[in-house]
Amino acid sequence: MKNLIELRKKLAAKKDEMRALITTAQTEKRGFTEEEESKFSGMENEARAMEDEIKLEERAQQLAMSSAGTKRTPDDLQHESEFRSFGDMIKTYRENPHDERLKEYREMAMSNNTTGGIFVPPQFSAQLFEVTPETAIVRPRALVIPADENSPDASITFPALDQGAGSNMYGGVEVNWIGEGDDKPETSAKFKDLNLTPHEVAGHIVVTDKLLRNSSAINTIVTRLFRGAISAAEDDAFLYGNGVSKPTGAINSPASVTLPRKTAGTITYIDIVGMLAKAKLGGDLVWSASQSILPQLLTMKDEAGNLIFQPNIANRMTGTLLGYPIRFSENSPILGEASDLVLTDYGYYVIKDGAGIFIQASEHPLFKQNKTIIKAFWNVDGKPWLNGPLKLKNGYEVSPFVKLGIPQP
Structure with missing residues (x-):
């Protein structure tokens, strides 16, 4: 048997x-x-081969267990060497922490530096x-920078273009046509350091001990709920975070621009056209909106x-607004309300992943209710x-992050 x-x-x-x-x-x-395309294709083929090898080994180990007809224990040399699913891992961590x-x-x-928990392997x-x-x-x-293997939570600093006073959209770089024999003008890009330090964020869910005993069910339910919660929590921080022990949201950052709406409590066609006119075109723009604006x-x-918006109602209300999703x-x-x-164009947003995911499971706070907190x-x-x-160049200001504001007083 191979080690999974x-x-x-x-x-x-x-x-x-x-x-x-x-x-x-x-x-x-x-x-x-x-060269990179060739290298990437080669690694893709290697990864597929590894995935096939893993699937075969999983089947071999499952066959060995069923053929034996007995329940394996950690002391058995033929004990399954890896967890079958995230649910199996949680169930084992709760029932047999050793x-x-x-x-x-x-x-x-x-x-x-995480105590009282376990690391969730990449496949889960x-x-x-x-x-x-x-x-x-x-x-x-967004541009996602993966966690470094040796120091996943270490800060990372890299240059970002400075669009401050006296600069331009290329961070101060100027291009000039040079006549024969003329001196080449000096120009230098203006940069500011962009520092990213992964912050810890946690979510928890309460499940019954009966559900916890069913590893297949817990895998399906917990994975789905955590995935949805993680997605919503990250979107909220990446959009609206204040940068205090959390990400700096694109919409609340100095890089965003606000277009005052024409009428309080209303979104008009003119508002939408005005927002598009303030957006940095040429990238992958996407609208995000409150469901309350649908009427x-x-x-x-x-x-x-x-009608400017005719969504595909059968497919999660997807559609385009002025050509953008x-x-x-x-x-x-x-x-x-504002925003x-x-x-937005999130090609101008950088995410730095740190360590994790880690999980903990405890029955103590809800022991009498036969429930476990994960x-x-x-x-x-x-x-x-x-x-x-x-x-x-003409002085007109645009941004990859445009929000609809409240009317001007």
């Missing part, structure tokens, strides 16, 4: 290499070079962060009398790449 833990570690390491290639290209705002399979993950948690934690552009707004569209949005018409967020302020509608915690930070709006 080691096989999955190798697969996770290979995927980290693939992510590093993608991150490098994204950071440099370019696609893959021919299971030998937990030892390594507990040590990994301690090496990250990836499920919790497996969000799509339909289920999360920011993470699938106005669904009945809004342009000057020719055409729109997503409805539970975190958005209610109709009439009930925003237009806590998941991880570390992450995020900030806009810009420190101010962008100024075009």
Whole structure:
């Protein structure tokens, strides 16, 4: 029998290499070079081969267990060497905390200064962060820097273009046409340090002990609930966070611009057109909105009398607004408040992942109720790449982060 833990570690390491290639290209705002494309394709083939090997080994171990007809224990040499699912891991952690399979993950948690919990291996934690552009707004569209293997929670600092006074949208870089024999003018880019330090964030869920005994059910339910909660919590922080022990939200950052609405408590076609005019075009813009604006949005018409928003109601109310996708967020302020509608390009937002996910399970607070509290915690930070709006050559100001405000007094 092969060691599934080691096989999955190798697969996770290979995927980290693939992510590093993608991150490098994204950071440099370019696609893959021919050499990188070839290298990435090779790693993809290796990763698929590893996944196939893992699946075969899982089947082999399950067959060995069923053939024996007896329940395996940690002392048995043929004891299953890896957890079948996230639910199986939680169930084991709660019912048999001294299971030998937990030892390594507990040590990994301690090496990250986490006590009383265990590290969730990549094959399971990836499920919790497996969000799509339909289920999360920011993470699938932002530049994500993965956690460093040796010091995952260490701060990272890199240069960001300075759009401050006396600068331009290229951070002070100027291009000049030079006549023959003329001196080349000196120019230098203006940068400011962008520092990202992963902050700890935690969520918890209460489950009955009866449910906890069913590893298949707990895997399905807990994974789904935690994934939704993580997605919502991160979106809220990446959009509206104040930067105090949490990410700096794009909408509340100095890089955003606010367009005052024409009429209090109302969103008009003119407001939407005005927001688009203030947005930095050319990227992957997306609208995010409060569900409370739907009555106005669904009945809004342009000057020719055409409905401007006709969503696919059968597919989670997806659709486009002035050509750009729109997503409805539970975190958005209610109709009439600032930011009930925003237009953003998260290619200008940077996320730094830290250590985690870790889990803890405790029955003590709810022991008499036969319930267990499951806590998941991880570390992450995020900030806009810009420190101010962008100024075009003609002086017109735009931003990748535009919010609809309240009327001017």
